[in-house]
Amino acid sequence: MPRCSVVLLLLCLLPGCNFFSWAASVDDSNDYDLLVAEARAHMSAGSPEKAVDYFSRALAIRTNDIQALDGRVEARLLILTDGRSVYTAFPRLFATNGSASENLFTDLPPRLGLLLATSLAAAHDATVLDSLFSHTNTARTARLTADAAVANGLTALLLAADGNTNGIPGEAGDPILPGADFGIRLNTSGFAPAFVDTARGHAQAAILWLGRLAMAAPLSMATGTPLSAFRRSLVRFASNLSEVRP
Amino acid sequence: MTRLLHILCSVLIPFCTAVVALPSPLAARERPFSPGSARAQAMGMTWIACTAPEDAAFFNPAWLASEDERFTIIRLRTGANSDGLALLFGQTGDDIRMFGSDSGAGIPPRGFMDTMTGFDAVYETSGPLFLSYKGEGFGIGLYSSSRGGFNAHGTTLPTATLEHDFDIGAIAGLALPITLDEDTGLQLLLGGTIKYLVRIRHIASEVPLTEASRLVDPFAFSGDFRIGQAIGSDLGITWRTPYFSVGVVWYDWFGTTLSWNEYSGDFKTKDTKLEDTHITPMIGAGIAWTPPDLFGLPSWLFSNTQIAIDVRGFLEEEDSFFKMLHIGFESTFLHFATIRLGINAGYPTCGLAFLLFGGLNLEYTLATEERGRLPGQNPLTLHTISVTLML
Numbered sequence: 001m002p003r004c005s006v007v008l009l010l011l012c013l014l015p016g017c018n019f020f021s022w023a024a025s026v027d028d029s030n031d032y033d034l035l036v037a038e039a040r041a042h043m044s045a046g047s048p049e050k051a052v053d054y055f056s057r058a059l060a061i062r063t064n065d066i067q068a069l070d071g072r073v074e075a076r077l078l079i080l081t082d083g084r085s086v087y088t089a090f091p092r093l094f095a096t097n098g099s100a101s102e103n104l105f106t107d108l109p110p111r112l113g114l115l116l117a118t119s120l121a122a123a124h125d126a127t128v129l130d131s132l133f134s135h136t137n138t139a140r141t142a143r144l145t146a147d148a149a150v151a152n153g154l155t156a157l158l159l160a161a162d163g164n165t166n167g168i169p170g171e172a173g174d175p176i177l178p179g180a181d182f183g184i185r186l187n188t189s190g191f192a193p194a195f196v197d198t199a200r201g202h203a204q205a206a207i208l209w210l211g212r213l214a215m216a217a218p219l220s221m222a223t224g225t226p227l228s229a230f231r232r233s234l235v236r237f238a239s240n241l242s243e244v245r246p
Numbered sequence: 247m248t249r250l251l252h253i254l255c256s257v258l259i260p261f262c263t264a265v266v267a268l269p270s271p272l273a274a275r276e277r278p279f280s281p282g283s284a285r286a287q288a289m290g291m292t293w294i295a296c297t298a299p300e301d302a303a304f305f306n307p308a309w310l311a312s313e314d315e316r317f318t319i320i321r322l323r324t325g326a327n328s329d330g331l332a333l334l335f336g337q338t339g340d341d342i343r344m345f346g347s348d349s350g351a352g353i354p355p356r357g358f359m360d361t362m363t364g365f366d367a368v369y370e371t372s373g374p375l376f377l378s379y380k381g382e383g384f385g386i387g388l389y390s391s392s393r394g395g396f397n398a399h400g401t402t403l404p405t406a407t408l409e410h411d412f413d414i415g416a417i418a419g420l421a422l423p424i425t426l427d428e429d430t431g432l433q434l435l436l437g438g439t440i441k442y443l444v445r446i447r448h449i450a451s452e453v454p455l456t457e458a459s460r461l462v463d464p465f466a467f468s469g470d471f472r473i474g475q476a477i478g479s480d481l482g483i484t485w486r487t488p489y490f491s492v493g494v495v496w497y498d499w500f501g502t503t504l505s506w507n508e509y510s511g512d513f514k515t516k517d518t519k520l521e522d523t524h525i526t527p528m529i530g531a532g533i534a535w536t537p538p539d540l541f542g543l544p545s546w547l548f549s550n551t552q553i554a555i556d557v558r559g560f561l562e563e564e565d566s567f568f569k570m571l572h573i574g575f576e577s578t579f580l581h582f583a584t585i586r587l588g589i590n591a592g593y594p595t596c597g598l599a600f601l602l603f604g605g606l607n608l609e610y611t612l613a614t615e616e617r618g619r620l621p622g623q624n625p626l627t628l629h630t631i632s633v634t635l636m637l
Binding site: 078087137220 | 352353356357359360363364366399400401402403404405451452453454456457566568569571589591592593594614616617618619620621622623624625627
């Protein structure tokens with residue numbers, strides 16, 4: 001009987017473990033469907049980083065495939081948010097009462113570097129995906145548009161915070177720090193202005209995405225919603241960026 | 247022996263001819279029809295050589311030739327993964343209805359969104375329609391079952407999708423026992439069924455999460471749905487002695503084809519041309535051992551012990567042998583509680599069953615199935631409860 005109890009206990013604790021997983025691997029597979037299935041499995045298991053790897057391998061086989069691109073955008077957004085909603089992961093992006101004395105980003109520079117790389121890639125994927133898929137389903141269009149807007153907006157803010165263009169925003173040597181009020185705080189002067197223009201370009205792209213979202217899903221952009229607040233903040237931020245001079 | 251060879255040839259030659267003549271079964275593959283069984287789930291999805299009498303017509307028609315009679319009036323079985331349980335019984339379903347009822351919300355509350363990001367509910371049921379009668383050499387059955395999934399995508403403006411199949415099946419089968427050796431009790435059982443199947447499919451297009459209430463609320467159902475009809479057949483052959491049995495079953499052996507029609511939400515036929523879909527023929531083989539006792543323990547303590555192995559899916563395109571492998575064990579404790587253990591394509595399974603008043607069977611199963619193509623790729627763990635009333 002004690003043996004039976006141990007077996008039962010193990011069965012209850014390990015229902016998702018597979019005794020034969022050693023016998024199967026997709027590491028050297030070039031099967032598109034198998035790679036997408038593996039990516040989806042990692043998404044379900046809460047490992048979006050691995051999902052991105054497998055979606056990327058699937059896209060190497062079928063370039064610009066909608067299914068894999070859509071999955072990769074979703075996975076990249078999940079990496080950005082740690083598996084939560086963007087509103088919980090980045091509350092200051094959607095707040096309307098941010099203080100000028102506070103930083104917009106509270107994460108440490110290495111984490112911000114990961115966010116920048118991921119949001120940049122997500123923004124690119126979303127743009128490619130938007131050019132490929134048919135916009136017959138309003139809800140799906142709205143989801144993609146909102147994700148694209150957040151990815152571009154986040155990229156704009158992080159790029160602005162990476163004045164030394166080493167890919168790691170928020171370092172002591174970076175000349176600009178975005179405030180929680182979406183204002184600009186200058187750390188140092190005498191920097192090359194190109195990154196400011198790039199950041200402003202992404203901010204304007206995000207504003208355009210949000211404008212499209214207002215057409216596709218008006219309720220989500222109604223006054224008082226977090227996304228409408230985000231749009232207003234980005235407009236202010238882009239305006240502030242245009243006034244920055246070295 | 248010559249007689250046995252004749253029987254085998256008469257069965258196997260048409261099998262092999264049909265395999266060669268079959269059209270490619272891999273296009274638009276459908277999930278097989280099945281009323282499902284908590285017992286099979288708990289025993290690692292083994293059933294070919296250890297079929298319960300009430301399931302014989304559905305799982306292995308050869309077992310219709312066995313002596314016992316069983317009249318099953320009803321089976322209510324509900325299984326769901328943890329997200330599915332939250333949707334069916336927990337707060338999540340209520341939250342979806344509550345937030346969905348406020349269509350002016352635009353974006354759901356962030357706490358709710360955190361819960362729903364990556365939400366992936368799967369649920370399956372048997373019943374409420376379940377009626378089967380197994381006589382000696384024949385059986386009939388009528389059942390309904392369903393399986394569905396509800397999931398949410400997106401972290402900014404999430405959307406929800408719902409896919410749901412509701413199946414109704416009627417099945418009738420005949421079987422023949424042939425005694426091969428009276429001294430050893432060796433018997434050959436041959437059986438076949440014919441079945442009429444209806445599948446009602448509702449695939450909701452992606453909707454905003456704020457409008458998901460109309461997907462999960464059965465009283466607010468709307469949208470197009472499809473109805474597919476098919477006729478199929480299974481063939482089974484089993485050798486058995488008092489302690490061993492070996493079976494081979496050929497499911498949907500002539501390639502069950504579903505012909506579809508589309509209907510609008512108000513039950514009017516649409517003119518959409520839909521392609522036929524197919525349930526792939528599948529061959530499975532199983533072996534079961536019924537030891538006289540369990541590790542020498544007295545039979546009043548442990549009885550009706552069975553150990554079974556199934557290998558199924560020979561005709562399907564499978565990536566791994568281990569995904570086809572199923573191992574199961576059951577033993578009844580004190581003639582009251584049945585303990586079941588198994589390995590389903592590599593995943594451990596377990597279950598407990600209680601037979602009350604001689605005809606009411608209560609079962610619980612914790613089982614994982616593989617949703618991916620390889621063992622361990624995409625596990626889906628279902629908690630299942632089942633109530634069966636038998637005479």
